[in-house]
Amino acid sequence: MDSPRVQVLALKNTPTPWRRLWGTGLTTSLGLVIGLLLGHLEWGIWAFMGGFTSLYVQKQPYRTRAITLALVGMGLAASMALGALSAVWWEMALALGFVSAASTYLTGSFDVPLPAGFMFVLVACISAALPLHPPGIVGVRVLCVLGGASLAWLVGMSDWLWDRRGPTSAPVKGAFTALSHYVAAIGGGKAKAREFHAAQAVALAHRVALSSNDRRIRAMAVQAEKIFRAAVALSSDIQRPLDPKWAHVLAIVAAHITKPLDSRPGLPLFPDRHCHTVGRFIETVEETLRVAQSEEVPQTRPALYRPTVKERLARGLDQDSMILPAVLRIGIATATAVALARLLGITHPFWTPLTAAAVLQGVSTVVITQRTIQRAIGTTLGLALTALLLLLHPIPILTAVLVVVLQLSMLFFIAKNYGISVIFITTMALVIIYAGTHTAVAPMIFARFIDTLIGGAWGLLAAFLLWGQASSARLPVAMARSLRRAGHLFQAVLKGSSPKQIIRLRTACLDSLLALRHLYVTSLGELPHPPANTPALFSVERLGYLVMAVCDAPRALDALLADDVGPVFNQLADRVEDRSDAEVRIPALPRFPAIEDQLWETAEALDALPERREKSS
Structure with a gap:
């Protein structure tokens, strides 16, 4: 594994998101051009922020994409409104804390990839930095964001014209x-x-x-x-x-x-x-x-179950989910960052919570530490670039070109190196703020540098103090859940349950196995490092996949065997959670030798867990 310093500086070999690049570039350019033609560059820049909707175009059915992009656009408009209504510091703390927590919860519950909830926080923070005069300006900004989001919706759905599948x-x-x-x-x-x-x-x-x-x-x-x-x-x-x-x-x-x-x-x-x-x-x-x-494919029964919207939202609030600690961490850190900035005498504290929210986009303390370093380096270089560009006093059309180029540069590098992308994120955000406020350049640059140091340190502190080992703490529960769900599925297969019931149980089993591996990978980046439980985890994972594999096997049903083997999975789950030391008696499974062998291997691996070895000694 590379050293942290190498990982901070390295360029990842990730594919370039060309579809996202041209879609976002076209959307934001159209919004800026319309603003220039109307003689209001600031309208174009606010529409530009609505164009962030293009960042959420994914490979999904067009019907789902249409709903997703519409909701993202409305969310960005709501973020603009909430940020603008922060007249005093405590209102700003509540507004930015709410936006960061809500966006993290919703994007996490629906598995929205990067930039996930960060763009909503960015829009709210930029909005908080803009003046509240003349009267009615907040409504104009919200309408401009909705207009930009509408353009993004049209561009995002345009693929349907030539690539319907x-x-x-x-x-x-x-x-x-x-x-x-x-x-x-x-x-x-x-x-x-x-x-x-x-x-x-x-x-x-x-x-x-x-x-x-x-x-x-x-x-x-x-x-x-x-x-x-x-x-x-x-x-x-x-x-x-x-x-x-x-x-x-x-x-x-x-x-x-x-x-x-x-x-x-x-x-x-x-x-x-x-x-x-x-x-x-x-x-x-x-x-x-x-x-x-086949030219004509008949209707087929699905092999897995698709959760409803209600079930997805409930999953995000599950106490064993990683979404909940992430929501609480970023909400608390963002809100308290505003209070901290106010306490330190910072007049316009919007950049401090933005920096804290940015570094907390990482999934573990190691990643967040790397992001904090990258954020500090990238922001410093971004501030230097901002000063160079703004001291040239760009005319409106050049400002429009600049923000598009900066955004595309950010998109190009964000998956390759976060630190490099921060250079362009910083410059883009400050150019937008400058276009709306025309504040003095030098004081703005210096203030943002101080804000970055404070916000980065505050976000890093929150990462360690607020559920810093959330993944490690949840691993035993996730292993136990995977074992119990595998047991339920195995029993259902042996008892000849309905196809609909087996599909639901199979999906639940697969979801728990994927969540288990995600927790394991995340826990590797937590400090201090958790005790090693890799063999036991991989044994549980393998057992779950083997149970899934028998679902369509042409074997005779055996309800008695189901009653015998079901408790074994529960006993193993209790052992993971350290609820029982009772001996696990695994029955003979002549028709399922691979599962029988894996049950024995899993039992032995669980006995070798560090905490169980300490208890037995």
């Missing part, structure tokens, strides 16, 4: 690509990591496909989920790498998500074809090829 086909293509990599890794050292990435990609593809009315997309997403489970089952019996042609076949399918496969690729021979898991894998691939070749 694109947003939904890309995640399904990504799922088959991830499955190809996973199959290629079976029997090797990278299988565990590839298994997780495949599970993640399949879950995303299914979630997107369930929002689509395209039968072909939905059917291919279902086949991706079936192949994943068949591959997991196969990996429990095969200890050597598979023929590379299997991965190649799945890569071919990935290239034919939206159009029928012209010719069926030949499948390689399997020496163990009569093995149950091998036969199931071959049959699933053959079924997938038949679907891929």
Whole structure:
């Protein structure tokens, strides 16, 4: 692993978001041009902030995208209004604290990727810095933001004119690509990591496909989920790498998500074809090829369940969710940053909470520490760039060009190096503020530098003091939840529960396994480092995937076995949470040897947890 200093300075090898770049550039340029033509550059700049809506264009069905972008636009307008209504410092503290907490909660509950809730905080903070005169100006700004958001909505939906399947086909293509990599890794050292990435990609593809009315997309997403489970089952019996042609076949399918496969690729021979898991894998691939070749795809039953809006919102408030501590942390830190700035005599304290909110976008204390350093360096360079540009006294049209160039530069670098992107975020925000206030340049630059140091330090302090080890603390609960959900699913399969019930339980099991891995990765970046529980966690994860793999297995039902094996999962979960030291008695599972072996391995791994070793000694 690279040192923190190297990670702060390194450029990540991430793909350039060209769709986001041209969409945002077009949207914001249109808003600024309209403002210039009307003789009010400030209107164009406020519309420019509504154009931030373009940053939330994702690969999702157009119906879902339309709703998402409309809600984002209204959220940005509300942020502009709340920031502008902060006449005194305590109103600003409440307003900015609310905006940061609410935006973090909503974007977290609906899995909105970066920039997540930060743009709402940015708009609110910029709004708080603008003057409240002449009368009615707040309403004008809100209308301009809504106008810019409307332009962003039109540009964001324009893909429909030439690529009606694109947003939904890309995640399904990504799922088959991830499955190809996973199959290629079976029997090797990278299988565990590839298994997780495949599970993640399949879950995303299914979630997107369930929002689509395209039968072909939905059917291919279902086949991706079936192949994943068949591959997991196969990996429990095969200890050597598979023929590379299997991965190649799945890569071919990935290239034919939206159009029928012209010719069926030949499948390689399997020496163990009569093995149950091998036969199931071959049959699933053959079924997938038949679907891929079909011109007319029949309606298919989904393999996973899509949660409702109410369920997503409730998930964000779950005490075991990482969303809740993130919401409380950023809300408290942002609000108290305003109070701290006021206490230190800062007249316009908007930049201090903005900096605190920016560094708290990290997922762990290590990442937040790196972001604080990057924020300090990037802001310092951004302030220097701002001073250079504003001392040239740019005319309105040049100001408009500047903010577009700065925004596109920020977008280009934000996924490659946060520190470099901060240079352009800082300059863009200050150019916007200067255009609306025409304040003196030198005092503004110096004040923002001091604000950055205070806000960065305050955000870093909040990261350590407010739920600094939230992920580590939740790992045992997440492991126990994964075990219990796997047990519920296994019992439902053995008892022959309805397909609808099994789909719900399967989805719950997969969600808990993905959440478990996310918590584990996040916990690695927490300071001080938590005790090592990696073997136990990976054993629980593997057990969950194996249970998912038996869902379609043509095995005889066995209600008595279900009653015997169900309590085992609960006993293991109690052991994780240190609620019980009772001996776990694992029954014989002759029809499910891989699950029986994994149950024993999981029990042994849980006994080896550091806290249990200390207790036993």
